[in-house]
Amino acid sequence: MRIAEASFGGVRSRSVVALGLAMAMSVTVLSAGLIVWRYGEVIEQSKSDLSNVAALLATQSTHAFQAIDVTQTQLIDALGAAGIRSAEDVRVRGGDRQLHDELKQLVRSIDILDAMSIIDAGGRLVNFSRGWPIPDVTVSDRDYFKALSAPGGSTYWSKPVRNRGNGEWTVYRARRLPGADGRFVGLVLGMVSVSKLEQHYASIALPVGSSIALYRDDGALLVRNPTASRDDALASPRVAEIARELTTRGGGAVFDEAGKNSVDLITAVAKLSDYPLVIAASSPRDAVLRGWRREAAAIGTLAILLDLTIALAGLLGLRQLHASDQAFRAEQHSARHDVLTGLPNRTYLKQRLDETFLRTSSSSSFALLLIDLDGFKEVNASFGHAAGDELLKIVAGRFRGVLGSCDFLARLGGDEFAVVHVRGEGALDVLALAEELRQSLSAPVRLQEAQVQVSCSVGAATARKDGAEAAQLLAHADLALFRAKESGRNAVREYSDDMGADRKERLSLLRDLRAAADASELMAFFQPIVDLRTREIMGFEALLRWRHATRGFVSPGQFIPLAEESGLISRIGAWVLNEACQRAAGWPGEFKVAVNLSPAQLRIQDVFSQIYSALQNSGLPASRLVLEITESVQLDQTHAGQTLRALRDLGVGVSLDDFGTGYASLSYLRSFPFDAIKIDQSFVRDIHRSEESQIIVQTVLAMAGRLGMSVVAEGVETFEQLETLIAEGCAKGQGHLFGAPMPAAEVAGFVAQWKYPTRGGRSRFTLVS
Numbered sequence: 130m131r132i133a134e135a136s137f138g139g140v141r142s143r144s145v146v147a148l149g150l151a152m153a154m155s156v157t158v159l160s161a162g163l164i165v166w167r168y169g170e171v172i173e174q175s176k177s178d179l180s181n182v183a184a185l186l187a188t189q190s191t192h193a194f195q196a197i198d199v200t201q202t203q204l205i206d207a208l209g210a211a212g213i214r215s216a217e218d219v220r221v222r223g224g225d226r227q228l229h230d231e232l233k234q235l236v237r238s239i240d241i242l243d244a245m246s247i248i249d250a251g252g253r254l255v256n257f258s259r260g261w262p263i264p265d266v267t268v269s270d271r272d273y274f275k276a277l278s279a280p281g282g283s284t285y286w287s288k289p290v291r292n293r294g295n296g297e298w299t300v301y302r303a304r305r306l307p308g309a310d311g312r313f314v315g316l317v318l319g320m321v322s323v324s325k326l327e328q329h330y331a332s333i334a335l336p337v338g339s340s341i342a343l344y345r346d347d348g349a350l351l352v353r354n355p356t357a358s359r360d361d362a363l364a365s366p367r368v369a370e371i372a373r374e375l376t377t378r379g380g381g382a383v384f385d386e387a388g389k390n391s392v393d394l395i396t397a398v399a400k401l402s403d404y405p406l407v408i409a410a411s412s413p414r415d416a417v418l419r420g421w422r423r424e425a426a427a428i429g430t431l432a433i434l435l436d437l438t439i440a441l442a443g444l445l446g447l448r449q450l451h452a453s454d455q456a457f458r459a460e461q462h463s464a465r466h467d468v469l470t471g472l473p474n475r476t477y478l479k480q481r482l483d484e485t486f487l488r489t490s491s492s493s494s495f496a497l498l499l500i501d502l503d504g505f506k507e508v509n510a511s512f513g514h515a516a517g518d519e520l521l522k523i524v525a526g527r528f529r530g531v532l533g534s535c536d537f538l539a540r541l542g543g544d545e546f547a548v549v550h551v552r553g554e555g556a557l558d559v560l561a562l563a564e565e566l567r568q569s570l571s572a573p574v575r576l577q578e579a580q581v582q583v584s585c586s587v588g589a590a591t592a593r594k595d596g597a598e599a600a601q602l603l604a605h606a607d608l609a610l611f612r613a614k615e616s617g618r619n620a621v622r623e624y625s626d627d628m629g630a631d632r633k634e635r636l637s638l639l640r641d642l643r644a645a646a647d648a649s650e651l652m653a654f655f656q657p658i659v660d661l662r663t664r665e666i667m668g669f670e671a672l673l674r675w676r677h678a679t680r681g682f683v684s685p686g687q688f689i690p691l692a693e694e695s696g697l698i699s700r701i702g703a704w705v706l707n708e709a710c711q712r713a714a715g716w717p718g719e720f721k722v723a724v725n726l727s728p729a730q731l732r733i734q735d736v737f738s739q740i741y742s743a744l745q746n747s748g749l750p751a752s753r754l755v756l757e758i759t760e761s762v763q764l765d766q767t768h769a770g771q772t773l774r775a776l777r778d779l780g781v782g783v784s785l786d787d788f789g790t791g792y793a794s795l796s797y798l799r800s801f802p803f804d805a806i807k808i809d810q811s812f813v814r815d816i817h818r819s820e821e822s823q824i825i826v827q828t829v830l831a832m833a834g835r836l837g838m839s840v841v842a843e844g845v846e847t848f849e850q851l852e853t854l855i856a857e858g859c860a861k862g863q864g865h866l867f868g869a870p871m872p873a874a875e876v877a878g879f880v881a882q883w884k885y886p887t888r889g890g891r892s893r894f895t896l897v898s
Contacts, residue, residue, distance in 0.1 A: 142447055145443055145450065149439050149440060149442070149443035153436045153439050156435045156436055156439065160432035163428055164424075164428055164429070167421055167425070167428075168421055171417060171421045172395065172414075175336075175395050176395055179335075179395060179397035179412060180410075182341070182410045182828075183398060183399035183408045183410040184399045185832060186330070187399035187402075187407075187408045189329075190326075190401055190406070190408060191402050193240075193241055194401070194406075196238075196239050197241075197319045198302075200236075200238065200239060201302070201304045201317050201319055204231070204232070204245065204247075204317055207228075207231065208223070208247075208306070211228075214314070215309065215314055216249065216308065216314040216315065219250065219255060219306065219314050219315040220249040220251070220253070220255060223255040223256050224247075224255045224256050226261065228247075228256055229256055229257070229263075232247075232256060232258035240325065241321055241325045242319055242320070244257065244258045244294070244320040245258045245317070245319055246317075247316070247317060248274065248315050249315045250313060250315050251267075252267050252268050252270075252274050253267050259295075260294070264294065266294070271290065272285075273285045273301050273303035273316070273318075274303075274316065277313070277316060280313075284302070284303065284304055284305070285301075285302075285303040286300065286301075286404070286405065286406065287301040289351055297322065299322065299323060300320075300323060300351045301319070302319040302320075303319075304316065326343065326352040327352055328354075330352070331354050331355070332831055333410075334824050334827045334828065335410070336416035336419075337416045338415070338416045339410070339411060340353060340354060340410075340411050341353070341354050341409070341410050342354075342408070343407075343408060344409055346400075346406065348370070351406070371396045371409070371411075395411065395412050395414060396409055396410070397411075464476065465480070467539075467540040469518055469522065469540075470521055470522055470540050472525055472540040472546075473537065474542075475541045475542065477539060478539040478541065478549070479603075481537050481539075482549065482599035482603070483599050485549060485592070486592065489551075494551070494557070494593075495549060495550060495551040495552060495557070495591075496557060496589055496591045497547065497548070497550075497589070497592070497603065497606045498547065498548040498550060498562065498563055498566070498587055498589045499541075499587070499588045499589075499609075499610045500546040500548070500566060500585050500586070500610075501544060501545050501585060501610055501613075501614060502545075502570075502583055502585050503583060503584045503585060503614075503619055504581075504582070504583045505520065505521075505583060506544075512576065512578045512581075516576050516578050516579075519576050519577065520576060520581065520583065524546075524574070525538070525540065528546060528548070528566060528569060535551040536549065537549035548562070550562055559623060560589070560621060560623060563623075564621060566585065566587060567584070567621060570583055570584055570585055584618065584619035586613040586614045586618050586620055587613060587621045588606050588608070588609030588612065588621075588624070589609055589623045590605040590609060591623075595624045608624060608628045610622070612628060638683070638687065639691050639695055641677060642675070642688050643697065645677070646697060646700055646704070651674070651675050651705075652674045652675070653671050653672070653674070653705055653708045653873055654671075654672045654871055654872060655712070655870065655871060655872075655876050656669060656672060656869065656870040657867050657868045657879070658670060658721075658723065658862070658863045659861065659862050659863070660860065660861055661851075661854065661855055661860055661862050662860055666720065666883060667720065668721030668753075668755070669713070669723070670724075670725075670757070670863065671722055671723065671725075672685075672725075672870045673685055673705055675688055693727055698729045698730055699739075702726070702727070702736075702739070703739045703743075705724060706740055707747070709722045710722065710744060710754065711747045711749075713747070713753060713754075716876060716877065717880060718880075719753065720753070720880075721752075721753045721755055721782070722753065722755070723755040723757050723784065724754070724755070724756060725756075725758075725786065726756050726757065731769035731772060737772050737775055737776065740756070740781065741779070744781075751779045751780035751781045752781075755781070755782035755784055755804070755805070756776065756781060756783050757783075757784045757807065759786050760785065760787070770800070770801065774801070784803060784805040785798075785807065787807065788806045788809060798832075798838075803838050804838065806829060806833050807840075807841045807843050807863075808829055808841070808843060809844075810843045810844020810864070813842050813843060813854070816853045817847075817850055817853040818849075823853070823857070826842075826854070830857055830858055834858075839860060840859055840860065840861065841862065842854050842863070843863050843864065844863075845864030845865075845867065846866050847866065848866070848886070850864075850866075851866060867886060
């Protein structure tokens, strides 16, 4: 017997060792796999971010250069209209003072255009926007003159050269000036300031050591930020090579491993439409992977600790294998019992339910009661966890005093208990037992710290009638307990089939919503929108609220989808528009009012007439109404897009709400001239502690500024968020820090007493949201 036990013990020991080794290897392999996976994910995310930056800058640069082309075309047309059509005309009449004044006027209209000039067929400067009289300068040695004076060329982008007028680095956009017979008679030059382009690129937030550059498609570098010495920048073959390769593939991003003597780069390239130019955005791999290295170190450290833990657990397991049967029985008891009260735990309860189902066959032979203490959390909060533990033990003792010898009492965790009540000699009277349990807590409980009064809620379900197996019986008893607590607590509820009927609940909610719309029970609340620069309220957003007679405030997330599905949204939306316009028309000052339009509303054919009627009936100027839509609204070639354009022509503002949470791309912003973008609160929430959120907000602010759109930050709730937004240049904010949504009747009083929140003292209004 002892030999057999020793052999069995040896097998178990070897099994524990093998299992420990397998677990340690699994932890190591999984950790290594996680590190490698995160490496690839970080690289791909960086490529995606750089691609977005390059695409955005390519679009912006294309628009700026197109403006230069238009200006040069206007100048060439003006020369033709003045009869300047030959080389001699250019030489003699191109230096006219009036033409000089026109050049100055054209240059003022374009920010990045430093100057414009006219060159005759011999390469001599004949007119110049920067100064008068015209200096004696010859450019016949320049690459652009050589390229365009020869047959075939019409436009040319030069390499950066020192401007012979002011010594600054300049890129020349050269246009061939054809004569009446098509021969070369001179050039029109647009001088693009390299420093201005570099300043614009410097405003883009990228990892440390990153660069943004503008190349010709032959690899010649035109502009680069950060600025290196001009010779070094021009001799930057790595990025130029990558840019040429990606350009031939139509753009994209690549991770380039340069080898041990150079820097590994992640580079993204976007081609400028209509120009032989590309934008290249590059980041050093080391900068991109800085956060990943910290993650890898943490994962590696955790893996080592887990391996050590597994080793320690294995040693402890080996010791446990040699423990006595008494220790094993104690462990089994501990696994199935609550340490604090000594009662069976949830695991034991499920086992007991399964056993009781097998042991009994008749219906209504036993029942399950779930008990939840009312007021336990308050005892914990007021007197500490020690007092809460003492209370649980006293309550367990009182429950034991009520139950019979056949009943099974368990503690499921926290302040929840369970009773398996088995029928004795008489009939099964579940409600009577539940009431006894509830009454057992009617007397106050004396603790060491104080005397407290608690009660309990009880939910009951009867076997086979309410559940044919343990899981179903538990679920139904839990639902009955929920209904007991929902009814006001200190109550008893027995499960019935109508509980949990979600479909009936939705139909009931829809029926109540129709009744609320018919009885005008819906309300418009208003939340302030604040100008962060002037520190003044600039307007309010109208928010739909429904206070149900029995349900209380019903969440908009519950009833608005029902309204959209049932078609009620047309009526409700029209009412909200009319109510918001009527209320705003009576506000002091010129506050704007913002109203949300759902995609379902915009699909309604008469939505334009609804909005127009609301403005006419209220007398509110169209310029004070702002409509908010989400990215889910399709705008291209749709009724919604046509309606919004017509409303904007009327003077109504249009904002893009919850920006960044949908599936729209940057092209969505080009599909409609939005007046404002509202940054979703999910980005604002972590802006002061998340670098990713901060970069996203910075990018949105920069992009919106370039597109001429204002930005409103939603969900501003803390001073840290507010201060970070102001530091990033956000001009408008909305959130509970400035004021919670309020009934219309309270707006005037709120405005009269409102003060801009500061750390020393904030608005005293804390209204229902």
